Amino acid sequence: MTSSEAAAPQASRWNAKSDVIVIGGGHNGLVCAALLARSGRKVLVLEAAVEAGGGARTEEFAPGFRVSSVAHILNRLHPDVVKELSLEAHGLKLEPATHISSVSLSTDDDPLVLTGAYGEGLLGASDKEAAAWKDLRAQLFRYAGILKPFLSRRPPDLGGRMSMAETFALGQTALALKKLGKEDMRDFLRVILMNVADLLDEQLTDNRLKGLLAFDAVLGSHLGPRSPTSLLGLYYRLAGEIGGRAGAQTVPAGGMGAVTAAIVASAEKAGVVLRTDAAVRRIVVENGRAAGVVLESGEEISGSLVVSAADPSTTFLELVGPRELNTGFVRKVGNIRKNGDAAKLHLALDRPPQFAGIDTTGLRGRLVIAPSTDHVERAFNPSKYGEFSPEPVMEITLPSLADPSLAPSGACVLSAVVQYAPYRLREGWDAGKPKFLKAIMNILERYAPGIGKTVRHAELLTPRDIERRYRMPGGHWHHGELQADQMLMSRPVFGAEGYATPIDGLYLCGAGSHPGGGVSGAPGLNAARRIIALER
Amino acid sequence: MGKTAKKTSSPYAGRIAARSHFRTLRLDTPFQPRIDALMKQNDWYSWAGYRAPASLWDEELEYFAIRSTAALFDISPMVKYLIQGPDSEAYLDRVTLRDVTRLRPGRVQYTAWCDDEGHVLDDGTLFRLTEDAFRLCCQERHLPWLLDSAIGYDVSIVEETEEIAGLALQGPTSFAVLREADFDGVEHLKVFDLAGFEHQGGTVTISRTGFTGDLGYELFVPANLALSLWDRLMEAGQARGIRAIGYTALNRARLEAGLIVANADFSTAEHALRPDRVRMPDEIGLGFMVDAKKGHFNGRRAIMAARDGKKLxxxxxxxxxxxxxxxxxxxxxxxxxxxxxxxxxxxxxxxxxxxxxxxxxxxxxxxxxxxxxxxxxxxxxxxxxxxxxxxxxxxxxxxxxxxxxxxxxxxxx
Structure with missing residues (x-):
């Protein structure tokens, strides 16, 4: 499938005029490559690691145990990507039978279960709370729906260089807003930059429900539920859909690597050549125009377009280098906030853990330990001062229950995203990592008594580890904080917000660009569309 | 020098401390005792926060000193940066408009630099002291810009505005004054040449440059040698009509020479508040500096786009x-x-x-x-x-x- 054996002698193949070099074989790079190949271009993808996928891979972390390495839940793979790349024909399963529920765990109470697509049903809550949730859920999806069309477009162009279609699409958003009605539009504008905690307090009472929503809003960002604008994170999540159902989520059989495999298959069918173990050292710029790349091996590959799925700081400050850029632009890129605050835990367990009040169906869902808004906020507090949460919050999946091939017979894989774990830990992660693992295990023991004794192997990836292993500076899966000031035309920075960059022939297509990270393929999709529009 | 900045954990503490000039509302230059002694009019103005003479005694006589004999003008308030290191040439080539690779050691370039949008941040003179050391002189302060521009270069940038005193000696007898003052070899300096000369155990850098369109020189010395340099020139110039002058006279001379002054004849990009007040090099007569043949420099894309799109x-x-x-x-x-x-x-x-x-x-x-x-x-x-x-x-x-x-x-x- 890959062609790491295709080394130097083939390079000359890529000297023809129409060639595109994509740096980075993560899902966004591959999506972009596939779409460009389908538009008739010869595309070469260069991936530094020995296999494609970036943060969307399935890797063995202990003998016989495999796990989705960074991303472990699929909830926003863009429908246009699924369609245009025919991913279902290439083996990706997204039908509702594979969708999973969310379970909010609590030590004081029974678990609360959000069934269907993000809580179409609510099990374990009072009728009154269920009714309140029904209203709030409808409102959240209504408002997320206004923002949703932005995901698959380039950000609005403040310079007014928009095509008729783009201007029309923006007008549609204005129309959608107006269609909400006066009251609802007012409320949309009132809440959009609110913190999630205040909104939840307005409408809900159940701590388990509020805790879960607060957790989902701040997942993957350096925000607590009471931080201004934290609600945006929830809208971002709910603007995603799976199998046509907004808010749905799934754990793909075979792990996230299966998603990558489908994209790779589609890309290769379109003619994309993927070279792994081919780290790029620098982008060659000649007369202000990208002319190719130089690999770490010293090999030079020329191409008329270079598309980088690497994060924007790496792309500009290391691969291009400040010398080809303006000082003000370098300043802006240097100021991108990109320090991750989430860790990833992988446990190889002798047997499936027992969570109180959770049956076997429940165990296949997404288990969230965020028993209240306050709990999430308290977990966040220390991270502001360079300390990890002594009582971390987390979302857990047990992927081997649905796909036994991920673990030896009878054994179990636990995969968890754990917050908060600041990239710049004051005591340093060498000293902090064992302590943080202990804190996490204490929490797990509280919810699944006896789990500690069944741990055969534990792998904890701090943001430092994620940075090193997946080439994401700051260890941030969004390639830069996804907050209001780093969204839309401010993502990654003004001057590179529309996938085109100050260097002619160089484009961005990674999570650092609009709309952001998560396994969506949206940045890759938008970048490809932009390149096709600009580079005829 | 002002008081040092308060102790702070800011990552910019060093930069703040390096720019303490504003803590003294009106600074004196190292030549102040001599200028004070000659000041008859008390006609001062503020030059970048320094107490500088508009006129000392009679502005007409001061102007005619420039054109008929020799005029001595204190240029210490000029902002000065020492830029050193193996990458200094490449660094300045990216920061400024002209081709610095063609500026030989011992030569001076009149140049300018722009922001990302191609708007002029300042104009100034670039002195290539040695292969790896430059002095940049200008009207406005630019330390944060210069430091941020240094990302990716092996170069050091030091603000030396207060440490280095400067004098302009301008007028038809200016060379004679320097020769009389025993600056041996100064006769070899052609326009835009510079060289170091011995003074009181230190070095004075003399360049054949100026702001008058006349025969003239500029002299830079460490501040502690300022007064003795002044005395050396005044003594040597006695018989050649040397006269200390203020800015009013110089301003007339520079107008005759057609030279522009930042924030007088154009607004620099960081001073302009209104969006239409910024200027590209081509809009202030500095288009000749823009070297399209060299590699990337700040503002290049914008300048070229404005030229191509007739947007000037x-x-x-x-x-x-x-x-x-x-x-x-x-x-x-x-x-x-x-x-x-x-x-x-x-x-x-x-x-x-x-x-x-x-x-x-x-x-x-x-x-x-x-x-x-x-x-x-x-x-x-x-x-x-x-x-x-x-x-x-x-x-x-x-x-x-x-x-x-x-x-x-x-x-x-």
Whole structure:
């Protein structure tokens, strides 16, 4: 499938005029490559690691145990990507039978279960709370729906260089807003930059429900539920859909690597050549125009377009280098906030853990330990001062229950995203990592008594580890904080917000660009569309 | 030097401490004791926060010292940066408009630099002291910009405005003064050459540069050698009409030479508040500096795009105005009706015997439409404005051209 054996002698193949070099074989790079190949271009993808996928891979972390390495839940793979790349024909399963529920765990109470697509049903809550949730859920999806069309477009162009279609699409958003009605539009504008905690307090009472929503809003960002604008994170999540159902989520059989495999298959069918173990050292710029790349091996590959799925700081400050850029632009890129605050835990367990009040169906869902808004906020507090949460919050999946091939017979894989774990830990992660693992295990023991004794192997990836292993500076899966000031035309920075960059022939297509990270393929999709529009 | 900044954990503490000049509201230069002693008028003005003389005794005599004998002008308030390191040439080539790789050690370049949008941040002189050391002199402070521009270069940038004192010695006898002061070898300096000379166990850097369009030199020394250098020059110049001068006289000379002053003839990008006040090099007569043949430099894309797309909106021109009334800050009209620009500097040129000015016009006026231009002068005459509409003609700058400025060897007296 890959062609790491295709080394130097083939390079000359890529000297023809129409060639595109994509740096980075993560899902966004591959999506972009596939779409460009389908538009008739010869595309070469260069991936530094020995296999494609970036943060969307399935890797063995202990003998016989495999796990989705960074991303472990699929909830926003863009429908246009699924369609245009025919991913279902290439083996990706997204039908509702594979969708999973969310379970909010609590030590004081029974678990609360959000069934269907993000809580179409609510099990374990009072009728009154269920009714309140029904209203709030409808409102959240209504408002997320206004923002949703932005995901698959380039950000609005403040310079007014928009095509008729783009201007029309923006007008549609204005129309959608107006269609909400006066009251609802007012409320949309009132809440959009609110913190999630205040909104939840307005409408809900159940701590388990509020805790879960607060957790989902701040997942993957350096925000607590009471931080201004934290609600945006929830809208971002709910603007995603799976199998046509907004808010749905799934754990793909075979792990996230299966998603990558489908994209790779589609890309290769379109003619994309993927070279792994081919780290790029620098982008060659000649007369202000990208002319190719130089690999770490010293090999030079020329191409008329270079598309980088690497994060924007790496792309500009290391691969291009400040010398080809303006000082003000370098300043802006240097100021991108990109320090991750989430860790990833992988446990190889002798047997499936027992969570109180959770049956076997429940165990296949997404288990969230965020028993209240306050709990999430308290977990966040220390991270502001360079300390990890002594009582971390987390979302857990047990992927081997649905796909036994991920673990030896009878054994179990636990995969968890754990917050908060600041990239710049004051005591340093060498000293902090064992302590943080202990804190996490204490929490797990509280919810699944006896789990500690069944741990055969534990792998904890701090943001430092994620940075090193997946080439994401700051260890941030969004390639830069996804907050209001780093969204839309401010993502990654003004001057590179529309996938085109100050260097002619160089484009961005990674999570650092609009709309952001998560396994969506949206940045890759938008970048490809932009390149096709600009580079005829 | 001001007090040091408060102890702080800010990552910018070093930068803040390096820019403490503003903590003293009115700074003195290292030459202040000598200038104070000669100051008869108490006619001071603020030059970048420094107490600087507008005129010491008589501005007419001071002007004629520039043109007839030798004038000594304190340029210490000029902002100065020492830029050193193996990458300093490449660094300056990216920061400034001109090709620095063609600036040899011992030479000086008049240059300018721009922000990302191609708007001029400042103009100044770049002295190549050695292969790896440069001094950049300019009107405004730029330390944060210069430091941020250094990302990716092996280069050090030190602000030395207060540590280095500067003097301009300008006028037909200026070379004779230096020779008399025993600066041996100064006769070898051609225009825009520089060299180091011994002074009191230290080094004075002398360049054949200036801001007058006349034969002249600029001298830079460590602040502790300032007074003895002043004395050495004044003593040597006694018989050659040396005179300390203030800015009013210099300003007339620089106008005759057609030279522009940042934030007087154009607004620098970081000072401009209104979006239409910023200027590209081509809009202030500095287009000649832009070297399209060299590699990337700050603002390149924007400058080239503006040129290609005919987006340049302004033009800076020299004009000659009928009559002899100075047209300072007068509005420029086309056909006496349409407002097309503003005069930024104006005055009677004693040397050219013409009424001259520098003006910024909105294109195409001053660029392709040069006829039927007028300036409206409001001359205050005993509490009444006399409104004069005077014909203006675009003329080349400089308004005067003196062979002695470039003559080799320089004339002795």
């Amino acid at each position: 909106r302004h033009v800076l021109v020299g004009i000659e105005i009928e009559g002899n009334i100075p047209a300072e800050h007068a509005i420029v009209y086309h056909g006496k009706k349409k407002e097309v620009g503003l005069v930024s500097a104006a005055g009677w040129s004693p040397l050219a015997k013409r009424n001259i000015a520098i003006a910024s016009l909105v294109r195409p006026y001053g660029h392709t439409v040069n006829d039927d231009l007028w300036v409206e002068i409001y001359a205050m005459r005993e509490l009444k404005y006399e409104r004069l509409m005077k014909r203006a003609r675009i003329v080349p700058r400089p308004f005067i051209k003196l062979d002695r400025r470039t003559a080799n060897p320089p004339a002795d007296f």
